[in-house]
Amino acid sequence: MVAPVARPAAAADGYDAAMRPMRTVLLWAARDRWLRERVPRLGFVRRAVRRFMPGEDVEAALVAAEAFGREGIPTLFTRLGENLEVIGDADAVADHYLGLLEELAARGIDGEASVKLTQLGFDLDEERTFEHCARLAQRSAELDRELWIDMEGSPYVERTIAFYERLKRSHPNVGLCLQAYLIRTADDVQRLLPLEPSIRLVKGAYDEPARIAYRDRRVVDANYVALAVTMLEAARTQRVRVGLGTHDVDLIEQVASHARALGLPRTSFEIQMLYGIRADQQRRLARDGYRVIDLIAYGDAWYPWYMRRLAERPANVLFALRQLLP
Ligand code: FDA
Numbered sequence: 001m002v003a004p005v006a007r008p009a010a011a012a013d014g015y016d017a018a019m020r021p022m023r024t025v026l027l028w029a030a031r032d033r034w035l036r037e038r039v040p041r042l043g044f045v046r047r048a049v050r051r052f053m054p055g056e057d058v059e060a061a062l063v064a065a066e067a068f069g070r071e072g073i074p075t076l077f078t079r080l081g082e083n084l085e086v087i088g089d090a091d092a093v094a095d096h097y098l099g100l101l102e103e104l105a106a107r108g109i110d111g112e113a114s115v116k117l118t119q120l121g122f123d124l125d126e127e128r129t130f131e132h133c134a135r136l137a138q139r140s141a142e143l144d145r146e147l148w149i150d151m152e153g154s155p156y157v158e159r160t161i162a163f164y165e166r167l168k169r170s171h172p173n174v175g176l177c178l179q180a181y182l183i184r185t186a187d188d189v190q191r192l193l194p195l196e197p198s199i200r201l202v203k204g205a206y207d208e209p210a211r212i213a214y215r216d217r218r219v220v221d222a223n224y225v226a227l228a229v230t231m232l233e234a235a236r237t238q239r240v241r242v243g244l245g246t247h248d249v250d251l252i253e254q255v256a257s258h259a260r261a262l263g264l265p266r267t268s269f270e271i272q273m274l275y276g277i278r279a280d281q282q283r284r285l286a287r288d289g290y291r292v293i294d295l296i297a298y299g300d301a302w303y304p305w306y307m308r309r310l311a312e313r314p315a316n317v318l319f320a321l322r323q324l325l326p
Helices: 014-031 033-041 043-051 058-070 085-108 127-140 154-170 185-195 217-235 249-261 279-287 303-312 315-322
Strands: 077-079 111-115 147-151 174-179 196-202 241-245 269-274 291-298
Touching: 014 033, 014 249, 014 303, 033 043, 033 303, 043 127, 043 249, 043 269, 058 077, 058 291, 077 085, 085 111, 085 291, 111 127, 127 147, 127 154, 127 315, 154 174, 154 185, 174 241, 185 217, 196 217, 217 249, 217 269, 241 249, 241 315, 249 279, 269 279, 279 291, 303 315
Parallel strands: 077 111, 077 291, 111 147, 147 174, 174 196, 196 241, 241 269, 269 291
Antiparallel strands: none
């Protein structure tokens, strides 16, 4: 049995308390339209973002993926962009991903796409978003791949899960991201397990209130391990693709030791990390026999995504500021 989620008596540890104001500001900045229009023009920010993406165009992502492939590391591709305001733009996004799938097949790249529903018109026309995802899932299936759906902020969570359930019925090859900081996620895992899902478990990247989310890092981590173990226990008797979307190597090792105790091989789960973060660990884990997948983001709409990367590790702000120096 999985140990119950530990809930420390104190609301937040010292590290969280010190970092939270900075994190809150960065996550607010991620949503601010005025900043979104101006910050990406700043040269030093453009230089800093390169740490997390090989380039804005898809070719840079493909070349990076080929290099990972030579080291036995497959790739997830995300073209950055979210909350479209014109539904017609979603058609171009879907066409882009279809072209990407063809390119992956033609170049022999072991890769899959990961999309945000609001990038495919979820705010404007859910039916059209569904049609786009169905097309992408269909083509992915023909090419023997899965299509991943990211999880966005809490207003989208219930709708995204219901959308996934519907898509999964007609297209079994789809995966969904779930966030360990949300209190509801334990129930969502139970809800999805009968569907034989593919789940990428992440800690969660948005600023969510205490009413619905654990805000203490230690509680999020404990919940993360408990959720991962629940999925691995299910994986003993049914199909569940378990993706650990985290750079937290301690957590990965905790989950790995639970997997061992359950008699599961190293390949019973996969580790998904972002391009440019803990690259040394990605390679080390792959060499140690784990299935490691690198998520490469690209595109020019990187501003909110980059702000969330800064918020995850405010020390990254110093790195960005250093790009101001000659
Ligand atoms: P944590 O933040 O504790 O970091 C552990 C260690 O990793 C840090 O000590 C540091 O060394 C390193 N690290 C982490 N973030 C870093 C950064 N930005 N810069 C430099 N070093 C860093 N979220 C979401 O809400 N919806 C989604 O769909 C996704 N999708 C997704 C896919 C994949 C493949 C990954 C890896 C992550 C996501 N996320 C996400 C983001 C996720 O929710 C979370 O915000 C980040 O992964 C950071 O949390 P960690 O689990 O890495 O732990």
